Amino acid sequence: MIQFTVNGKAASTDAPPATPLLWVIREGLKLSGTKYGCGVGLCGACMVHIDGKRAFSCQTQVGEVSGKSVTTIEGLSDDSSHPVQKAWLAEKVPQCGYCQSGQIMSAADLLKRNPHPTRDEIVEHMSAHICRCGTYARILSAIERASREG
Amino acid sequence: MNQIFSPSQFEFSRRRFMIGAAGLSFAFAFGRSADAATPAGATGGKALSPWASIEPDGTIFIMSPATEMGQGSMTSLPLIVAEELDADWSKVRTVPAPVMEKIYGNPGFGGLMYTAGSNAVRSYYKELRLFGAQVRRVLLDNAAKHWNVAVEELTTEPSVVIHAKSGRKMTYGEIAAFAEAPAKAPDIKPEQLKQPKDFRLIGKDVMRVELPGKVNGTAQYSIDVQVPGMIYGAIVRSPVEGGTPDKFDEAKVKAIPGVISTVRLPYGVGVLAETAWAVLAGREAVEQSISWHRTGKAWGFDSDKGMEAFAADAKNLSVPVTNDWFKQGDAEGELAKAATVLEAEYRCDYAYHAQMEPLNAIASVSPDGTSVEVWCGTQSQTLGVEAPAKALGISRDKVKLHYTLMGGGFGRRGHRDEEFIVDAVLLSKAAKRPVKMMWTREDDVHNGRLRPITAHYLRAGLDQGGKIVAWHQRLAGDRVTPYQDPVRYQIAKHKDFILMLGVEMRTYDIPHQYCGQIYRDTGVRTSSLRGIGFTANKFVAEAFLDEIALKRGIDPVKLRLELLKHTPRGKAVVERVAQMANWGRKPADGRALGFAFIDYSDSLLGGIAEISVDRGTGVIKVHNFWCTIDCGTPVQPDNIIAQTQSSIVYGLGMALTERITVKDGAIQQSNFYDYQVMRMRDIPQMHIEVIATNNPPTGAGQMGTPLVAPAVNNAFAALTGKRLRETPMTPERVKKALA
Numbered sequence: 067m068i069q070f071t072v073n074g075k076a077a078s079t080d081a082p083p084a085t086p087l088l089w090v091i092r093e094g095l096k097l098s099g100t101k102y103g104c105g106v107g108l109c110g111a112c113m114v115h116i117d118g119k120r121a122f123s124c125q126t127q128v129g130e131v132s133g134k135s136v137t138t139i140e141g142l143s144d145d146s147s148h149p150v151q152k153a154w155l156a157e158k159v160p161q162c163g164y165c166q167s168g169q170i171m172s173a174a175d176l177l178k179r180n181p182h183p184t185r186d187e188i189v190e191h192m193s194a195h196i197c198r199c200g201t202y203a204r205i206l207s208a209i210e211r212a213s214r215e216g
Numbered sequence: 217m218n219q220i221f222s223p224s225q226f227e228f229s230r231r232r233f234m235i236g237a238a239g240l241s242f243a244f245a246f247g248r249s250a251d252a253a254t255p256a257g258a259t260g261g262k263a264l265s266p267w268a269s270i271e272p273d274g275t276i277f278i279m280s281p282a283t284e285m286g287q288g289s290m291t292s293l294p295l296i297v298a299e300e301l302d303a304d305w306s307k308v309r310t311v312p313a314p315v316m317e318k319i320y321g322n323p324g325f326g327g328l329m330y331t332a333g334s335n336a337v338r339s340y341y342k343e344l345r346l347f348g349a350q351v352r353r354v355l356l357d358n359a360a361k362h363w364n365v366a367v368e369e370l371t372t373e374p375s376v377v378i379h380a381k382s383g384r385k386m387t388y389g390e391i392a393a394f395a396e397a398p399a400k401a402p403d404i405k406p407e408q409l410k411q412p413k414d415f416r417l418i419g420k421d422v423m424r425v426e427l428p429g430k431v432n433g434t435a436q437y438s439i440d441v442q443v444p445g446m447i448y449g450a451i452v453r454s455p456v457e458g459g460t461p462d463k464f465d466e467a468k469v470k471a472i473p474g475v476i477s478t479v480r481l482p483y484g485v486g487v488l489a490e491t492a493w494a495v496l497a498g499r500e501a502v503e504q505s506i507s508w509h510r511t512g513k514a515w516g517f518d519s520d521k522g523m524e525a526f527a528a529d530a531k532n533l534s535v536p537v538t539n540d541w542f543k544q545g546d547a548e549g550e551l552a553k554a555a556t557v558l559e560a561e562y563r564c565d566y567a568y569h570a571q572m573e574p575l576n577a578i579a580s581v582s583p584d585g586t587s588v589e590v591w592c593g594t595q596s597q598t599l600g601v602e603a604p605a606k607a608l609g610i611s612r613d614k615v616k617l618h619y620t621l622m623g624g625g626f627g628r629r630g631h632r633d634e635e636f637i638v639d640a641v642l643l644s645k646a647a648k649r650p651v652k653m654m655w656t657r658e659d660d661v662h663n664g665r666l667r668p669i670t671a672h673y674l675r676a677g678l679d680q681g682g683k684i685v686a687w688h689q690r691l692a693g694d695r696v697t698p699y700q701d702p703v704r705y706q707i708a709k710h711k712d713f714i715l716m717l718g719v720e721m722r723t724y725d726i727p728h729q730y731c732g733q734i735y736r737d738t739g740v741r742t743s744s745l746r747g748i749g750f751t752a753n754k755f756v757a758e759a760f761l762d763e764i765a766l767k768r769g770i771d772p773v774k775l776r777l778e779l780l781k782h783t784p785r786g787k788a789v790v791e792r793v794a795q796m797a798n799w800g801r802k803p804a805d806g807r808a809l810g811f812a813f814i815d816y817s818d819s820l821l822g823g824i825a826e827i828s829v830d831r832g833t834g835v836i837k838v839h840n841f842w843c844t845i846d847c848g849t850p851v852q853p854d855n856i857i858a859q860t861q862s863s864i865v866y867g868l869g870m871a872l873t874e875r876i877t878v879k880d881g882a883i884q885q886s887n888f889y890d891y892q893v894m895r896m897r898d899i900p901q902m903h904i905e906v907i908a909t910n911n912p913p914t915g916a917g918q919m920g921t922p923l924v925a926p927a928v929n930n931a932f933a934a935l936t937g938k939r940l941r942e943t944p945m946t947p948e949r950v951k952k953a954l955a
Contacts, residue, residue, distance in 0.1 A: 082473075085493040093448075093492040098440035099433015101623070103572050104657040108888040111572060139433035151431045155423070158854060161862055162286030163430030164437060164572040164623030193897040196888060198572045198624050199286050200865025202896040204858070 070131045072097065073141025083129025088112045090128045091138060099139035099167045103196070110195030113168035114138050120175035139167035142174060150174045153212035161199035169195050173209050182213050240354075240392040241266035267319065268297060268351055274375060274389030276303050279313040281320035281340065282331040283595055284426060285571075285625035286862075287917045288855045289336040291424045296341060296851065299417045300348030300410060303388070304375035310425050315597045315617055326707065329597040332630050332744065334817065334915025337851050341913050349409055353402040358395035359386055374416065412849065412910050419908070421854040426621060438620045439576045439654060441591045446578070447476065448492050449643035449653040450499035453484035453663050455882035457741050458512020461485050465505035472497045479646040486643045488651065496656065513739025514881035519669060522738055522878075523563055526671035526692035529734050531561060537690060537732030541711075542720045545728035547677075550686035554677030558767060560760045562674070563942045564752040566694075566876035567667040567869075568885070569745055570893055573623020574660040577640035579604070580650035587614040588644070592637050593622035595630035603634035604641045626866075627744035628665065632701040635663075658886045665743035666876055666883075668694035668715055672756045677728075682768045684779070687726045689719060691753075692734035696742045714744045718753030718922065723786045723815045724779040740878055746866050747921035750816050755871075755943055758812040758926030762933060772930065773799055776813045786813065786820050789844040789907055793822035796903055797842040807839065810931025812923050818914040819847040823864075825927035826900070829935060831954055834947030836872060838900040838928060843920060845904070848911035856916045860904050863917065867924030869894045875944050 069078045072095060079090045086105070091097050091114070100123055103111030107125040114123045115137040123136075142148045146155070150173045160166045169192070176183055176191045183191070188209050197205065269277045278297050282289035294310040297303075313320040313329075321327035324339030352372060359377040360367035363384060371378050375388045412419070429435035454460065464485055469478055474494025479486035485506060487498035529535045551557055577592035588608060594600035597619055605612040622629060629636075640653035655663065670693035677686035696714040698705045705712070712733065719731040745751075761779075765772040773794050780786040790813055794800070803809055807828045814821050826840040841864055850856050873892040877884045885891040925943050933939050938953045 081491065081493055089492040089496075092440075093442070096442060097433070098436070098442075101437075101572070102439065102574065102654075104888050106657070106887055106889065109572065142432075146428065146432045154431045155427060158424065158427065158858065160286070160427055160430035161288075161858065162572065162622060162624045163426070163435050166430050167433050170431060189896050193895045196572065196893055196895060198570055198626075198866075198893065200862040200894065200899070201858070202865065202894075202899050203861055203902055206896065 068128055068132050070133060071135040073137055079128060081128055083127060085128045086124050087114070087126040087128045087131055087136070088123040091123060091136070097138050097140050101164055101167060103165065108196070109165065110168040110172060111165045113171040113195070115171060115175060118178070120172050139171060142170065148174060149212040149216055150177065150208070153208040153215065156211060157204045157208040159201050159204040159208050161201055165195060165197045169197065169205055173205070173212065176209070177213055181216070183209070240395050240397055241269040267347055268301070270388050270392035272389050272393040274304070274307050274387055276301070276308045276375070276388065277311050278308055279320065280310045281313045281322070281329060282336040283593075283597065283619055283622065285331070285593070285595065285622035287334075287336075287859060288424050288852060289331060290426055291422065292337050292851050292855070293340055293344060295417050295422065296337070296344040297348040299415060300345045301352045302372040302374055302416070305417055305422060307375055312619065315601050317598055328599070330599070330630060331595050331625075332627060334917035334919065337913050338817075338915055345409055346404055349404045350401045353404060354397060355388055355391050355395065357402070358391050362386075362391075362394065418849065418851050419853060421852055424855070436620055437573055437623050438578060438591050438593045439573055439623070441578045441620065441652070443578060443580060443591070443650045446650040446652055447647060448489050448495035449640065449647070449651040450487045450495045451481070451484050451639045451643070451653065451655070451659070452499060452502045452506055453659070454508050454512070455662055456508070456512050456514045457739060459483070459508040459515070460511050462507040462509050464502050464507070468505065469498050469501045472501060476647070478502065479643060481642055486639070486646070488643060488647050492654070499656070512881075513737070514878070517738050517740060517878055517881045519566060519878040523565070523669055523671060526669060526736060527561060527563060530671045530673035530690045530692040535734065538735035539733050540730070541691070541716045541733045542729060542731045544730070547686040547688045547728040547730035550728040551675055551677040551688055554686060555680045556678040557675055558678070558764055559673070559675045560763055561941060562672045562756040562759065564670045564755065565942070565944060566669050566740070566878065567745060567874045568661060568664045568876050568891060569624070569626045569628040569743070570891065571622070571624025571626055571628055574655045574657050575628070575636035576652070576654040577637045578650065578652045579637070579640035579644040581608065581641060581644040581648070583648050585645055586610055587616075588641055589616045589618070590637060590641065591618045591620060592640070593620050593629060594634060594637065595622070595625050599630065599632060599634050600637060603632070603637055607638045607641050608645065626746040627748070631665065631743065632703055657888070661886055661891060662883050663741070664876065664883055665700070665741040667745035667751070668696050668742045670694070670715070670752045672752070674756060674760050676760065676764055678764070678768070682770070684726050684764065686728040687721065687730070689731040690734060691716070691719065691731060692736055694740060694742055695735060695737050696744065699742050700744060714748050716749050716753070718748070718750035718816070719757070721757060723783040723820070725781055726779065739881065746863065746918045747870070750814065750922040751867070751870055751925065752943070754812070754814045754922040755925040755929065758814070759929045759939070762810070762926070762930040763939065766933070771800070772811050776811070780813070785846050785909065786815065789813070789820045789822040789846050792905060792907060793824055793842050793844040796844070796905065797824040797826070797840070799824060808931045808935035810927045810929065810934055812926035812930065814919070814923050816915070816919045816922065819845060819916065819919045821845045821919055821923050823920070823923035823927045825924070825931045827928060827931040827935065829932065829950060834949075834951035834954070836928060836932060836945055836950060838868060840903065841900045841924070841927070842903045843905070843923065844907055845916065845919060846907040846909055847916045847919070848909055848913045850906050850908050851913050853906050853908070856906050857904050859916045860920045861902050863920030864902055864924055865894050865899055867921035868898065870921065870943065871925035871928050872944050873946060875946060
């Protein structure tokens with residue numbers, strides 16, 4: 067039994083330790099906002115925070131988070147009030163929306179460590195992600211807005 | 217803010233107004249069959265589903281007949297009803313329509329419930345306006361009767377009926393509490409519809425109804441669904457269509473903790489397991505050990521060699537065309553008489569959809585196999601019901617479909633066989649339990665249904681003055697429509713429209729045009745893919761026109777303006793985009809501009825790419841992309857911009873990097889490490905302008921995609937003097953061209 071914290075609450079799983087955290091979050095804990103996109107750490111749809119830093123949950127074995135704190139999109143705020151979420155709506159970023167939880171988690175991670183990133187820093191950080199609807203221009207605007215409006 | 221229902225709320229509200237317990241429901245179906253046109257409240261207990269329902273508290277439910285994959289139809293279509301109804305948008309709730317084609321079918325798809333071709337707004341616009349106006353008229357009639365005044369004395373403000381003479385007002389909710397729907401829909405004449413200047417919603421941006429759920433993780437896609445008693449399923453499908461499973465190491469699969477059983481299917485092997493992680497491990501074990509019977513056509517096919525053969529056939533005039541796809545005047549005869557004849561060859565590769573949500577579905581087949589409940593993301597509710605019914609040999613009323621938001625569609629989720637849904641159905645039937653069937657990303661690529669390969673041989677005949685009088689094309693391409701949808705292929709009288717559309721140049725003043733199709737069937741799985749035939753066909757046309765302009769020594773934009781002399785709307789988008797990009801200026805060092813124009817299902821677009829090339833790596837960098845789009849009345853202007861940004865980014869991938877190769881009939885790529893799509897670092901600054909006109913609305917969802925490759929190709933020619941003749945314009949190809 068592996069024990070850890072998810073969105074501030076105690077969680078546990080009897081999945082084998084090598085199981086990707088992604089599947090435990092989605093199917094075991096029923097927090098389905100974190101998405102499966104590629105399974106190999108190349109699209110970022112599965113992005114969560116582990117002890118406050120972004121991490122690909124598909125590339126993290128659940129055994130590795132024993133005793134650690136995981137935050138998913140559901141735990142970013144109770145009411146979509148995180149500045150990044152507000153900016154995402156203000157800029158009308160999502161289209162299909164499937165990748166956006168991961169994008170938002172990465173953006174929140176960036177702004178936490180670097181509240182006023184340059185455009186190049188945003189592009190560098192966010193190029194870990196794929197949005198097949200191509201909402202990149204709006205993601206960029208939303209991150210700049212969140213940085214501005216905090 | 218407008219809200220969308222979570223599935224449970226949605227089921228509740230759907231039941232509630234199918235029963236029609238309170239308020240006023242409407243199902244007028246615009247001159248369709250009589251039974252569908254009967255108002256819900258007047259059917260004596262038979263629950264016909266209405267288009268709209270008004271609750272005494274003022275809430276207005278409006279059905280959304282299209283499926284939602286990010287394009288915004290779930291907002292735009294109900295909004296059109298709300299406009300003519302003069303509804304207060306903040307009181308409108310949109311509800312996904314049940315599967316009833318007679319009421320909700322898409323007029324643009326022969327009445328199927330089908331969302332594709334960027335045609336939802338275009339196809340439903342007229343009927344939804346009329347319907348909204350009819351509902352408004354019923355409210356007015358009821359208010360007039362209630363107040364005992366002439367209906368002509370009444371006006372409306374959003375969700376309120378007003379009698380100015382007496383200063384009285386009644387909300388729509390108040391009227392709904394006592395009103396009666398007439399047996400027959402009121403007659404509305406076209407002149408009774410709103411004038412565009414009076415629109416309160418059309419042309420004004422609203423928040424898309426499903427967006428709030430897409431920033432907090434609550435938006436539900438089929439992959440998120442869990443149902444009681446559910447287990448997990450995966451499938452290893454033959455890498456080649458028609459292949460059947462031979463041997464695999466069943467004992468090894470079953471030894472994995474959590475694996476319940478394996479299921480042998482005609483086209484592959486399924487695995488059932490208690491958990492998601494066990495099923496993925498089981499799938500892996502099957503894949504590592506399985507061998508296939510080489511039944512089916514594509515075994516042995518090699519796409520590089522196939523392309524060579526296609527190109528040779530296109531160019532060899534003694535190889536007969538299969539059909540005259542498009543013929544206007546006498547291109548052949550005029551070529552023979554032309555002062556100058558120019559020729560060109562182009563090739564376009566296979567490409568993959570790469571929607572972010574790998575395909576999946578949840579099915580719960582009843583233990584006796586006579587009914588099924590399905591949760592899936594489909595572009596067609598009709599096919600989402602019919603495919604499971606066919607797979608189980610049951611009637612379609614025994615299929616209960618819950619269709620969800622889709623993590624991208626792009627043409628992949630509307631095939632007649634909906635094989636990913638059937639995967640779930642067959643596994644559930646075997647398990648006698650509900651099954652969540654998920655493809656991995658590798659499955660999604662390997663089972664990909666591709667944008668087809670095409671080879672094009674073109675000739676243009678110019679008269680003494682340099683005017684293009686004849687345009688002649690021979691196109692050899694892998695068939696799509698007969699594979700994707702044999703039924704629609706039959707209805708279309710065996711025309712492969714998904715492959716061929718876009719070769720016609722109806723807006724250009726080129727009197728004699730011809731395109732012959734050289735039909736080829738490699739056996740490879742193929743599909744509509746955002747932009748369909750337009751992506752390849754407009755690429756070759758616009759690149760060849762650029763070659764002609766260069767040969768004639770005239771400006772490419774000027775050439776298009778000449779050709780568009782009978783198309784004022786076309787001229788307008790071209791002139792404006794040239795102005796935006798400051799066309800004609802001297803580009804910055806190491807950069808060049810390239811232009812393209814396309815007409816796509818009556819939407820008109822101009823595009824200009826500014827590029828540079830890294831001669832060492834062969835990478836083309838697109839710095840800026842200017843685009844104008846005239847898609848008639850812009851129903852949701854900001855969403856048209858968003859869709860155009862989206863389709864341009866998609867087109868960049870098609871133009872620059874996205875390439876599938878096939879060896880021995882099987883797709884060689886597996887995931888995003890060997891199938892490169894555009895990321896944030898790859899995209900240009902995009903400058904997009906919607907040119908609003910009062911023409912009926914036309915499509916916006918994919919129109920930018922075919923614009924990109926020719927604009928980039930033409931910029932490359934301007935920069936380097938070399939013409940790239942293949943898409944995608946990969947670094948290897950660039951380096952080869954510059955060597």
